[in-house]
Amino acid sequence: MDSIELLARFAYQPNALNYCGPSDANKVLRQYIIHKDNTEETKKTLMKFEALKPYIGYIAERTGKDFFNYDVIEAYCLGNSLLGNFTKVDLIEITNRLKLPDSISKNIIKNMPNCVPQHSFNVVHVGVGAITGSVKTCLENMDNCLVHDAVVKEILEGELIVFYQPLEYINRYYWGFFTDKKVKYDKELLPGLKIGDNVGIHWNFAAMKLNAKELNNLKHYNFMNINAINDKIKN
Secondary structure, three states: OOHHHHHHHHHHHHHHOOOOOOOOHHHHHHHHHHHOOOHHHHHHHHOOOOOHHHHHHHHHHHHOOOOOOHHHHHHHHOOOHHHHHOOHHHHHHHHHHOOOOHHHHHHHHHOOOOOOOOHHHHHHHHHOOOOOOOOOOOHHHHHHHOOEEEEEEEEOOOEEEEEEOOEEEOOOEEEOOOEEEEEEOOOOOOOOOOOOOEEEEOOOEEEEEOOHHHHHHHHHHHHHHHHHHHHHHHO
16 A cells, blocks of 8 residues: 555545545545555545645654655554644644634644644544544544544444454543444455454444454554643643
């Protein structure tokens, strides 16, 4: 998988739901994932997603890499060692680039946790829906927007039953008991999927299969950011 495909896989479903990105961009993204014959069109489309350029562009600048460098894209979508030297100062700069209303930006910055610029930071601390206003900022939508790791239990027609830990909140965020969840599944996007495979789910959609390294990184950086946000809540 190349970097464009990785980013397209996670941008696909929220766009199909009309939550972010240009209208019908999911068709362009799907074409690339399956056929890889529309590279420049896909790059231009992904650059129009509201949150991607501020985060990924900053990670690229900060690390001296290109926007579509694989490690840069992976750092934001899943997390990897590229995030090791990021601090609150970086997150403040990214927040300023998001062009949120001043009242929202000031609150985000005032309560800034020791997170890294991986997707879970935007979902939980900035707040799902804060950038586009397309969905309500609430726990259910945070859980849906987070990229979760999940295990495939059943493969149905156009759907999967997966086993995952939901995001919960009682005075702090925490990972709930493992539970079954039904998510959408496109076998053209995930050919050869098997029971027992680890997948990344995003907005109730199986976006990609996860290898061992990707699985560990996703777990690590999701936990790291949620724990950092909880530390700020306690203080």
